[in-house]
Structure formats: structure tokens, C-alpha cells
Amino acid sequence: MWIERAALAAELPAAASLATRELAELLASLGFPVDAVEARPGTEVLDVDITANRGDAMSHRGMARDLAARLKAPMAPLAPPPTPEGAPKVPVHLPDPGCPIYATALLTLGAGETPEAVQAFLAALGASPKKLPAVDASNELLHRYGHPTHAFDADRIHGAVTVRRAVAGEKLVTLDGVTRTLAAEDLVIADERGPIALAGVMGGEATKVTEATRRVLLESAWFEPRTVRASAHRHGLHSDASQRFGRGADPAMASVARDLLVQRLQAWAGATLEGAWTAGALPATVPTVTLTADLLTRVAGEPLSLAEAAGTLEALGCRVTTGSEAMAVQPPTWRHDLGIPEDLAEEVLRLRGYAAIPSVLPPLEGPPQPLAPEYLQRQALARRLAHLGFHQTVTYGFVSPEMDASFAGPLGTEAHDDPEKRTLANPLGVEYSRLRRSLVPSLVETARQNRKQGQREVRLFEIAPTYRGLPAGPEDTWTVALLWAGERWDGDPESKPALVKAKHLHGVLKDVCLPGTDRKVRVLDEDAMVVTELPLSYFRRPDARIIPTYMPHSRFPAVERDLSLTIPTNLPWLRMHGVVREALKDSALVDLTCADLYQGKGLEPGSKSWLLRLTFQAMDRTLVSLEVEAWMASALAAAEALGAKLRA
Structure with a gap:
């Protein structure tokens, strides 16, 4: 996320005195590493990494909160004049718990445009100003305070506004011009004609603000994070709004952001307020969390006083009641990630500084536990196969459906396999969309690459899990696969290379497998390649004695x-x-x-x-x-x- 220095200083005046390098190091010490610093016209911006659990930090004010707590410096107040509320001009219905509060206002726009300073601020952050005050003000508030808002063309809305679940198959043309078919799980903003926005993700084309817009209906709501994340993923639509709502926005900002948006439109565009109202109420507050002195000491690795911890948490916006052995902490509305005592202890250490944590070894409470027999078996087998001239490989556990269909898998796993039960819901790509049922396709591809690079003989093995798709889900089986490709000649000009390698591979399996097991070797036409794939249970345990035939060696030259x-x-x-x-x-x-x-x-x-x-x-x-x-x-x-x- 881009942070502009001047906007950060507007929220935290103490940040103005920090050099850029000092500010970057301070952010990194708080857990927000700075990837880059760029000079933009008239200002400087920092590219800051924000972890997925810190949606509250995805704004200039959110970042300023953590800096203020570390620097023990005051922040600029955020108290816009409250917008007087009255009877709803447009009825708003909230039948779905995915939207508990919806603050709105109806305004008539006058003459005016977005101030140059605001346009420069948006341009510095990579957001193109639209020169439409209602749109630019919404974008500016999002980047400055982290709460997404939206403006509808009020004259294009028909009847009451309802936040509801979509009817499966309903259509919505979003602001990006794409017609989207909605699912029953999608939360939408709808009027009497149908959906006009995908809640928390993106507005609709039919009610967007244009140069011809004269009246706007504002939206400043709070949407349940999981619902927004699911809709954004379902439609492949990851907007600035969905990133913030999906990570957890501050519900208490709904009415504040509405008031800020009204204030800006009145100042920038000479807007006249026709009415403001709020539907619903704030969701339940975050439960109080109890942090004991013993847990704080255990997490910190050294004694820390509850008084010091209370001061740190209060600087982050928590309400703290301290006792002799524990404290009751009420996290602020914007910190949904503080849900258990360990979260609070980690926040104390983060603000205190990780460098202050002593470097001590944990006490040893007894002898180490023995290694699992299956692990020892895999290690011993890998060493033995390496001694026999094979090279161990590690390949991806995900394959394409085409590769998956080319081999049936190890012996005993052919039946009762449903490939759909091994298919990923959110793969990186089609080529990595399925848990593999066989190691052989990956080994074959590796052998091909080695042969293309000029390797005359390739001997590979892999020990890894393969999977079967069962009704209850995928089941893994530790599997061993061996491959032999390329040149191999036993000195007989009339022998077939593939059969020679198959014979030698049978000898290898006889050496490492349990007696009486079925040891099938498959000969492929390509490159005289031979492969075998067997469950790990077919192989000797590490404690099994292998007594090789003694062959004396001459000390004299041949x-x-x-x-x-x-x-x-x-x-x-x-x-x-x-x-x-x-x-x-x-x-x-x-x-x-x-x-x-x-x-x-x-x-x-x-x-x-x-x-x-x-x-x-x-x-x-x-x-x-x-x-x-x-x-x-x-x-x-x-x-x-x-x-x-x-x-x-």
C-alpha cells in the first residue's frame, strides 16, 4: 500500500520531523516493511507491506495509529461536525445480518470541482482523479481513513434501497463494464428494479455518478468480512473496497465517514443537504479479553509489569482495567484481530520493540522424542537408493488433469478414486489444479528435461505422498517411484536397452523391497524409459539387515x-x-x-x-x-x- 508523507504527517504531526529512512526503519520495526520509496510530483510515497490480519492499517490514519503508539505522540483529532439526521428520504431496509449498519445522506450538488491538492494526493497514490467531487471524495476518504464509501446517482434509483442476498441468476453490470451473473450467496445493494451494487466490492454501472448527476445518495456501511471476501473471490473482482472490507473495516467509522463525505461535498461542490439518516445499528462489540501477568511473562521470556503493558495497549486505543494479577482489555472497534490473550501479549512486545526481547534458550524439559519409524524408513531407503546410483528428486505435489490421467498411481490405489475430490478449489493455475495420484508423470517430465540438457543416462527416484479421492476427501499414501532412462548397455549388442534397464531395475527392487511383494516394472516407449511405483509399505524397514555378497577387490591396476x-x-x-x-x-x-x-x-x-x-x-x-x-x-x-x- 502506498503511503504519502504529507498525508501521514497530517494525521500524526510528529511524523513530519522524521527522515524518510528513519520513518521506513520505524515502520519495519512495527511489522510493516517498506518495499520502496518513490519521489512523486511535489511529494514522496512509501510502498508499505500490510499483513492480511491488519485491515485497520490500510490507510494513512491507521498507519499513524501504530506510529503514534510507538512515538508516544498525539494524533490529529478526527471529529467532523455531525450531520443532522432526520426522517429517511429514501427507505433503507437491512434484512440480512451481513450489513448491520447503513449510514446515508441525500445531497443536491452545486457548482465546484475536486481541489487540486486532493487530485495531486490521489495521483501520488496511483489513483486517477475523476474530477467528479462525489467520486474523488469517496476515494480520498478510503486512502486517508480506510473506510470505503460510495455515491449513487439518486435520480437513477427506483424506490427503496435494500441490502439483501442476490437471487441466483440476477445480472449486474459493475463499474468496470462487466456483466456479472450473481449467486445466491452474494450480498447486493438493490432498489425495486434489482441489484445496483455488489456490497463491499463495487458499484453498478446503471447508478454511477457522471457529469450529468445532480443529486447523490451516499453509502457508508459496514459489511461482514467473510461475505465480501467470498463475493470478491467468486467474481474475480478485488477492488480497494473489497480489500478493506474483506480484511475487516471499522464499523464505528460508518457514520463518521458519511459525515466526512457530506462535509467535503458541501465544501467542494457547494452541495445542499436534503437529509441524512442511519439504518440499523453497530454490530456487537469485540468481547473483553483477559491478559494475565503469567501469560505475559511466558510470551515475553522475561517479567513485564502489567502497568507497562496497560500503557502500551491504551496507546493502541484499548480500554484497560488493571488488577493485581491480570487486566481486562476491551480492543478498539478497528482492531478485530485482538481476540485472545496471546494477541495482546504480542502487541505489547511489538510496540516495545522486538530488539528488546532477550536472546535466551528455552529450558529443555527432557530427552528428545524418538524419530517416527516411517521417517526413519524413508531416510534409510533414500540413502540406499542413492548408493545404488539413483538421484533423489523433489517435484510439485500438484499436477494438471492431463498429467494426472496418464498414470493410475501405486499398486493397490487404482480403485475408489474420484479425481474431483483431489481437485483444488483455488489453484494457482490449471497445471497445478489437482493433487497427484502418481509420482511417475513428474519424474518423466524431469527425465525429459535432463535428457534435453545432454544427460546420457538418468536414474531418478522420489519418496512422497500420493492421493486418492475418497468420498470424505483426499487420502494420502507414502509412495516410492523409480525411473531409469537414457543409455544403458550390458555389453550384449543384441540386447534391447529397455529390457536391460528393466532387468537391472528388478534387481534394485529385489534389494530394497520386502520378500514376496508384487514388484511390477513398466517399460515406456519413449527413450527406452522404465518406471516403477510402489507404496512405501512394500519396502524394507531401516532395521532390516542387508547382507551383500562379499566381492574381493584387487589392489593392482586393470x-x-x-x-x-x-x-x-x-x-x-x-x-x-x-x-x-x-x-x-x-x-x-x-x-x-x-x-x-x-x-x-x-x-x-x-x-x-x-x-x-x-x-x-x-x-x-x-x-x-x-x-x-x-x-x-x-x-x-x-x-x-x-x-x-x-x-x-
Whole structure:
């Protein structure tokens, strides 16, 4: 929200002596960080963050209240001359509790226009002045005092004004020119012909004030916050008024804002008051809250006197009655967020200054609680899969309906799933509109991105909840998904990459899953990709012992040699593999693979080329060239016996 320095000083004269940097730091210490400071023609404005629970601070006077309490400085009085009330000129009916009070007045406009200073004030805050006194005065009051008001063209209103719920299907053209279909939950201002405004959100096009308007009917009411928030969300219409009413405006300002608006129209436009009246009454006051000395000390972390706390709360506008061990606090009408004792204690600390809170460690009341077995299982499984060469990923828990439909989810969760029970009511976008029932679509998308970036082989896993839509709502299940994509070759030129990866993935699952569980692996056509998705309950607990087969390791270097051979096309790899290994059974051969397969130009008809890679390593010594060359000669002789030739 934008705050203009001169307007702030008009509410709190002490603010005029503060440098801009000092003012920004003071606001931040009160919980209102300043995002930016900008110079506007003739003034300076601050962009201040306001939390959602502080609707009372969304005005210059509201911001001045907190500053005045911190600075212990007086504020400018707000006491407009009361407008004399009489019999209603236009009947106002309030059958719905969503609007308990409605203050209004009927005026005939004279000659005059919005003062230049007010136009400059609105322009500095980014609100374009309309040069219509009734409209500009309403906007100026909203920014200065935080209470939205509205002016109707009185000659366009037919009969009595009623604040009621809409009839489902009723139409209203709002001031933005959009025709809106109303729901039965919407609160509207209506005359005898139908809705003329969406209560607390926006006025209607049919009764707006124009240059031709001669008589205006003012509206200064209080609307129930939840009703306004729901209507604004339902119609995607978030106005300055709905932001303030939706966060909780001050009901006591209804008649005061009406009087201020009348005063401005009389001064600016030479308006003549035909009558003023108020329908309804103020809603019930906020209940008294009791703050004990013990709770104040516990929240503060050090002893604080009730007398000091009472002074702070009174500076914020509370009425306080102090006893020996507790105080009874009546929050002001504009502070609807002060509802429990902890709220009051936090206000005392906020005004006192967070820097004054001592830095002490809380007392330890016993040994830490043991970690949950499910958490330990997830941690142990993640470590084990990482040791097996997989990379853990964390993806969004929300997906698009298209992604959601592409996979059924982990085993055992296919039935009894209603996607609508997993659909968000207020998603960030269609692509994040549904709680996922499967981890696989997100892993597939992650693998695609890695492959596009040049990653030759991608091995991913994720451990996260998936969801089923049940009649009572979504139910979560901890799920494990693994994906293997890209290049993977076991040295057999005739094997299919996807089947090779599926075989290896089955081996991984055998290592980490409980015996006897159903471990299905799905082969996708894309990129020879294989995936599996299983409930976490299928996997071993962290206390389950895994006894791997011991494989001794040589401390001596390995030696690699290649044989480039031309062989008959019909010679199978397993035949070549078995014959060469048999010929070298007494050697130090540890691995034999086909490193490359070539079937192209330059070869004789009916032949193909294999590049055999042989790895030798002894457990007790470093190999020498003579013995390696002898073994290679034996390997070549065995291959030639099968019709192979050394390729030039």
C-alpha cells in the first residue's frame, strides 16, 4: 500500500520531523516493511507491506495509529461536525445480518470541482482523479481513513434501497463494464428494479455518478468480512473496497465517514443537504479479553509489569482495567484481530520493540522424542537408493488433469478414486489444479528435461505422498517411484536397452523391497524409459539387515585391450562370448563386453563388425605385457575359429 508523507504527517504531526529512512526503519520495526520509496510530483510515497490480519492499517490514519503508539505522540483529532439526521428520504431496509449498519445522506450538488491538492494526493497514490467531487471524495476518504464509501446517482434509483442476498441468476453490470451473473450467496445493494451494487466490492454501472448527476445518495456501511471476501473471490473482482472490507473495516467509522463525505461535498461542490439518516445499528462489540501477568511473562521470556503493558495497549486505543494479577482489555472497534490473550501479549512486545526481547534458550524439559519409524524408513531407503546410483528428486505435489490421467498411481490405489475430490478449489493455475495420484508423470517430465540438457543416462527416484479421492476427501499414501532412462548397455549388442534397464531395475527392487511383494516394472516407449511405483509399505524397514555378497577387490591396476573383428552376420553374441571366455578361463580376464557394433559401408556382404573389449586384472600382482599379449592372441584364435577376422 502506498503511503504519502504529507498525508501521514497530517494525521500524526510528529511524523513530519522524521527522515524518510528513519520513518521506513520505524515502520519495519512495527511489522510493516517498506518495499520502496518513490519521489512523486511535489511529494514522496512509501510502498508499505500490510499483513492480511491488519485491515485497520490500510490507510494513512491507521498507519499513524501504530506510529503514534510507538512515538508516544498525539494524533490529529478526527471529529467532523455531525450531520443532522432526520426522517429517511429514501427507505433503507437491512434484512440480512451481513450489513448491520447503513449510514446515508441525500445531497443536491452545486457548482465546484475536486481541489487540486486532493487530485495531486490521489495521483501520488496511483489513483486517477475523476474530477467528479462525489467520486474523488469517496476515494480520498478510503486512502486517508480506510473506510470505503460510495455515491449513487439518486435520480437513477427506483424506490427503496435494500441490502439483501442476490437471487441466483440476477445480472449486474459493475463499474468496470462487466456483466456479472450473481449467486445466491452474494450480498447486493438493490432498489425495486434489482441489484445496483455488489456490497463491499463495487458499484453498478446503471447508478454511477457522471457529469450529468445532480443529486447523490451516499453509502457508508459496514459489511461482514467473510461475505465480501467470498463475493470478491467468486467474481474475480478485488477492488480497494473489497480489500478493506474483506480484511475487516471499522464499523464505528460508518457514520463518521458519511459525515466526512457530506462535509467535503458541501465544501467542494457547494452541495445542499436534503437529509441524512442511519439504518440499523453497530454490530456487537469485540468481547473483553483477559491478559494475565503469567501469560505475559511466558510470551515475553522475561517479567513485564502489567502497568507497562496497560500503557502500551491504551496507546493502541484499548480500554484497560488493571488488577493485581491480570487486566481486562476491551480492543478498539478497528482492531478485530485482538481476540485472545496471546494477541495482546504480542502487541505489547511489538510496540516495545522486538530488539528488546532477550536472546535466551528455552529450558529443555527432557530427552528428545524418538524419530517416527516411517521417517526413519524413508531416510534409510533414500540413502540406499542413492548408493545404488539413483538421484533423489523433489517435484510439485500438484499436477494438471492431463498429467494426472496418464498414470493410475501405486499398486493397490487404482480403485475408489474420484479425481474431483483431489481437485483444488483455488489453484494457482490449471497445471497445478489437482493433487497427484502418481509420482511417475513428474519424474518423466524431469527425465525429459535432463535428457534435453545432454544427460546420457538418468536414474531418478522420489519418496512422497500420493492421493486418492475418497468420498470424505483426499487420502494420502507414502509412495516410492523409480525411473531409469537414457543409455544403458550390458555389453550384449543384441540386447534391447529397455529390457536391460528393466532387468537391472528388478534387481534394485529385489534389494530394497520386502520378500514376496508384487514388484511390477513398466517399460515406456519413449527413450527406452522404465518406471516403477510402489507404496512405501512394500519396502524394507531401516532395521532390516542387508547382507551383500562379499566381492574381493584387487589392489593392482586393470588392463584393457580391444579386438576389432569382422564376423558373419548370423553369429550370435552369446556364442562368441562363451567361446572367448572358455579360451581364457585360466587367464586374469574379469570382463568381456562388446563396446561397439557396426553394420554399414565398407564391410563385406553378410558380415558385421564388433569391437570386443577385454579387461584383465590379477589379485596378487601387476600384469606384464607379455602375458596380456598371449591372452589376446588366444582370444583372437578363439574368435577366428568362429569365422571372425581381424579388422584392418
